[in-house]
Amino acid sequence: MAHRAASASSSAPRQRSLRELRPGESALICCLQDAEMALKLLEMGCVPGQRIRMRSRAPLGGPVTVVVGDEEYTLSLRQEEAATILLK
């Protein structure tokens, strides 16, 4: 399992982040970009390799809801927080 939790990858080719998923779309988590936020996200189960699905978006750039894994629990997070989760 790739562990690049604390790496701020500016040199890497642009990678899709969770923020860009359309509702209903799902992908695997590759890595977490923001070191401090990564700790919180890891605790909440957003581990690299985990499947994550975009569920809905609040209007006007509000928070999004995502479903983590197949355990079917829903997290809500702000767009800028979702942007720190990069996808495979």
Added chain:
Amino acid sequence: MEQVAVNQSLSQSLTQAQIPSRRLSRIALVGNPNSGKSSLFNALTGLNQRVGNFPGVTVDKKTGRCRLTPQHEAEVIDLPGTYSLHPKSPDERVIIDLLYDRRGEYYPDFLVVTADAANLRRNLLLFTQLADLRIPAVLVLTMTDVAEARGIRVDTDALSAALGVPVVPLNVRRGIGLTALKIVVGQNPTPRAEGPFFEIPDDLLVLVRQIRYYFDLKNDYLALLYAHHWRHLTHLSDDDRAHLRELTEKYHFRPTEQQAAETIARYERLNDILLDTVRVERAERGESASNRLDRVLTHRVWGYVIFAAVLLLLFQAVFSVAQVPMEWIDTGVARLNAAIQARAPAGPLTSLLTDGVLAGLGGVLIFIPQIALLFFFIAILEESGYMARVTFLMDRVMRPFGMSGKSVVPLISGAACAVPAVMAARTIESWKDRMITIFVTPLISCSARLPVFTILVALVVPDRAVVGLFNLRGLALMGLYGLGFAGALLSGLLLRLVLRARGGRSYFIMEFPTYQWPRWENVALTIWQKVRAFVFEAGRIIVAISVILWVLATYGPGDRQEYAEARYRQWATEVRTGVIKAPPPTDAEVEAAVAALRLENSYAGVFGHAIEPVIKPLGYDWKIGIALLTSFAAREVFVGTMSTIYSVGQDAADDPLTIQQKLAEAKDDTGGPFFTPARAFSLLVFYVFAMQCMSTIAVVRRETNSWLWALGQLLWMSGMAYVAAFVTYQVLR
């Protein structure tokens, strides 16, 4: 399986029961948020619980007693819900204070760890950390019904063997597992014997061992946590912390990376364990009911429509239903008052009891119905899981005003009373969001403002329908509430600019709990706690201020009061004997006039006269000055004070129509009516914004732990009230 375990334990506990000594164990409840921890706490302790504060932080410290066996009692402490032993918010730091300090006052003998069975992997992360601390623990599987419905089968025995601790499945709703849990805990669980879940890597061991031996700690993991959190270990001396800092610097300890690696390692370990103990037998099914509900309730359009409807319904219910018990309390207190006055000898002591203490108590009791009702609805919304969705919907809306979605609950509560509302802001993790929420909440019109609004609106707004549908008075009232809300948003906007540079990052990462029917015991307990908080926090101060105000309104400097009374009585006698030509006053009129004169010449009256120049630009005279002063106990005292000043006789004092009539008859210097729309609206606007509530000042000071915030808020709100009232009066007159 569970049955067997229980029977075994039963026989063991029976042999133990023969030991006559009584024991008291200290148990701490730990678990993720939404893992059913509070329900378990309520089920264990019922009404035997107290809510206090941890020293230094404003986090609810819930403790309660629970009888495990006839001889064995437990003091249960409910810790704030957390996802790990690495606290992210100041509130979660309570966990550090409790679990890191073996000699601490609250250090538990056992842990009861709750884990959501439908979501085991994430819930067990915290458990593995706790287990590595080697505190004896019992794992409680909650939400077993939800897990079952999703086809998740947990092999409890295998899980217990893999984790090395007793595992008790629990369904609080059906009362399953509680007895088993009590028995298991009653048998003194031992720490698990196996090695730690997380093996500390060799390159860290040098540092960890040095810390461990220096502080004489029982295990490596605690030493590692010391390396992480030495800044917040309040039980250590400054020298000890300096030592920890040196050590971590010397060995180039990188906390963030270590923690990330550790979390991932723990998840990998858990994956292995859960592979053998949990089976998911899920056929392809449709979406869960919870998800289907969310499609509507968090919809980008319908979500807001529904939330608006819920709010409307809530306030409708609070204001209409609460009227009935409020009337009872009002008449009850009035009757008690009359009964005391009729039986007790007239004198200062009786007056103190009725006009001071009883008036204050009545002023406290009258708000209980509204507060109880509002928190009844809020508790239902929280318990069902809907409030988390509201937080999600409202986050974007609140952010420009320096608040977050979590500010919604305090703001709604503020419509009943700012005191429990300010306390409800504790759930907001971000310091800045929380401070701004606390700062603006008292601007939401609370129930104490309503009587003032009602009487003044009735005075100057005609009772007329507009557009056939709305009542003009109702609209004016709604406008006043809206004005308060707008003031709150504006203040948030400005404060956000002021605090721009301050405060850490704010997270919004939050779990949506599965929708569920509210548990009525939990709802009832919430109401009980909020009402208690109001009575003790606000009530004490309201009664005390009420007594002080009674003194100020009853006594005056020198013999001014006696002199004024004697002159008036002489005048009345002369009128009656025909010396002066004037319509003779009735006895009741004489008494009412004397009361008004005594008030005018009391300390309160002197104060009213003294501030007259300051409030003159707002259109007020010294009489309103007195009412502004007495409003400091609670705003609705305005009505009572006005009726005394305008000499409404004793019998008619409770009739709003009489007071209104008197106010309408009041004349200004030129002989026109005193309460012009300009004056009334100026006064209304003043009451919308002004912080006339000692209890709120006290509670803000305590919750923010600083006088700066409390006094800053007082100044800001008073300033806003003054300016807005000034503008209103000058524009309208």
